[in-house]
Amino acid sequence: MIALRNNAQSVLAMAVDARQTQLNLSLGDGEKFPNLSLGDHCRCCLKDAAGNLEFVKVTQRAGDVLTVLRGQEGTPSRAWNAGTRIQLRMTAKTWDEMAGEHWQRLVDASGAVAAPQTTGTSAFALSGDWSGVFEPTRSFRLYQTGGTFQYGYVKSAAFSGGKTTVTADDGLIPSNAVAVDVGLPLNVHPKSINSTPVAHMVAPDAHASLFAGRELSVHRGGAAPADRSRFWLNTNDGTLNYHNGSAWVAVVGRYADA
Structure with a gap:
């Protein structure tokens, strides 16, 4: 998950080449950065006085040492001198991740x-x-x-x-x-589960405990649902059918947040 902290910045205590994945911060500055665990990450920017910059994805922090993925978001991985400034930044990728973060x-x-x-x-x-x-x-x-x-x-x-x-x-x-x-x-966050479509995306009766009986009846070709009922059904040809409470409305395409 995305981790943020205000005023997280420091300088490199040691020079690094373009391949190194551990960045040593100035003594004691690690506490300015988020604690990262269980898949958390943050994004930082290295920048020198000449205007050169490199975005990195920080995946771990141990004291004053950051473990990073280099050359992120279209920036080149390059060598940096000791004293180069590093800052936690709200990058374009961070905003993209936040927009899709439901968890x-x-x-x-x-x-x-x-x-x-x-x-x-x-x-x-x-x-x-x-x-x-x-x-x-x-x-x-x-x-x-x-x-x-x-x-x-x-x-x-x-x-x-x-x-x-x-x-x-x-x-x-x-x-x-x-x-x-x-x-x-589930009704606002249908999703592919563990790299395969979840059963309710293909056949609602596979998740009988989550669907009202009248919905299953419709899926099997039964009577229309009760008035004002609203739900989606995904057919085998990839077509979505939405019942708006009074009639069925066909929608082309699969409804999935993969």
Whole structure:
């Protein structure tokens, strides 16, 4: 996720060539930059007095040392002298990422990441009462050791015995999850899950627990839905059909946020 902090700037304590991926900041300046963990990142700019610049993506910070991806956003990777200024910047790529960021990482009252505990193939638990966060059909993703995500949708959530147990609709809960992000409800955030289309994108009856019976009836060629009902159905030929509450409106193209 994107990490930001005001007035994050320093100078290089050591020169670097065009290939080095660790930047040493002036002593003590690392604390000015965000703490990065569990896939967080920020974007910075190196710039000298001659106006040369290079954008880098910071993926890790250990004290005063930044681990970076060099030559980002069309800028060349180059050698930099000690004393070169480095600043955290709101780059064009940062704005693009923020525009598409639907996720919020769950943290407790102290600011610590809420760690999920797998309780089965289709459920995980969090310490405390999070039942109001995990409404049915809300999207979530579990961050795994190794930097990958596993996506899913909430089937149900219940608070008992000091913890909240969340049951997923698709039963894809990994055993090595270390953090959980919550997103948007299924009806506003249909998504490709784990590199393949989720079942509800192809056949709503595959996710029967998330769809009203009348919608499934329509999908199978049954009667029209109740008045004022609104929903999308994705047909096999890639056409979307939207019921606006009184009639079907055909929309060309697939509705997916991949």
